[in-house]
Amino acid sequence: MDFTIWQKNTLKFIILGLLKHNELTGYDIKKLFNCEIGDFWQAKHSQIYPELKKLEEEKLISSHIEISGKKLEKTFYNITATGLTTLNNWLTEPQDKIPPTRDDFTLKLYFIDDKNNPRIEELFAEERLQHEEKLNYLTTRMTELFSSTEKQKAHYGHYLILKKAIIREKAQLNWLNDELNNINK
Amino acid sequence: MDFTIWQKNTLKFIILGLLKHNELTGYDIKKLFNCEIGDFWQAKHSQIYPELKKLEEEKLISSHIEISGKKLEKTFYNITATGLTTLNNWLTEPQDKIPPTRDDFTLKLYFIDDKNNPRIEELFAEERLQHEEKLNYLTTRMTELFSSTEKQKAHYGHYLILKKAIIREKAQLNWLNDELNNINK
């Protein structure tokens, strides 16, 4: 009997979730981390490809090869019945404590004690730029994908996380602007 | 010549930052992750103690032992001049792209496509509880530590990150409540 609680391996479940509806190649999965889910998780191809092989060994996914063009072999993956069960179990598991944000911008701030240190303003300005760019991208995506309530309902989860990301970025930007105003006073 | 860019090792700089003003033991540092900085980074003692030894080898910190009680040896660490320079360099480095939130609550949501799946409401309720508890803790800390503007100025960075965490939790809770209302419509 093994009561060992291993580390999460969230990537495993993300892959299963992504394969729920469509068959995908490793490259497809890699690209999806550039879109909305990239705001909530990221993985490099060097982690994705081995994970796919592991999942196939565990019989949670299956694969077949298709030739694209003259000789390029693309490996498509499909979720199995067992895989679907594993995914649903994960979805039903109670949530753990909220993990830390791992935000080193905030940490840097924490270690600058002098309110008049000019680096504070610089940091805020840099950070604001990043969040402005992100918010811009996210709002564009939102109008692209979910202009109508029908479209929202058809991909409800997707709609939700996009909305959440936008709210997060806006709150962050508000805070950044407020603090920048305080500094200049 | 080595142009290799290694992974960050943020813990290293957090330790240096924490030692900037006070000498601390490994245990002290461990405990600090239970407070505000725990919202932005966390580390187990099994990572902290080896890191402290590494930093001492690199001459970024120094240590001395004090006896507590009859025979308990406590190792206190101090930052060196080199350590201080290293810390300041980190603080001055331009910020990277904002990293993903690694939020598996949101990911789970993403993979529940059916708007009527009862698991959605459950997930939201679980998550709301967590964030309510956290917000509670944070606001208590805020009044404990920063009731006056003098106190805010004296530890400006600390004040800032506490404020940021509170704003984040509030925004999150607002979103959770909004969505819970939408579900019940």
Next chain:
DNA sequence: TATAAACATGTAATTTATTACATGTAATAA
């Protein structure tokens, strides 16, 4: 005065994630 909780420090094994190394095809634009 026993005992539980908090203090205090460490290592080993393992998992997770990143960077670097490595190779080749297909489509597009100049």
Next chain:
DNA sequence: TTATTACATGTAATAAATTACATGTTTATA
């Protein structure tokens, strides 16, 4: 038509982080 970009897939080395194993002291409390 050539060059560049995107497509496509992998492994090796390394770093970062977690879990588990391990031991002992001091303080508070029942």
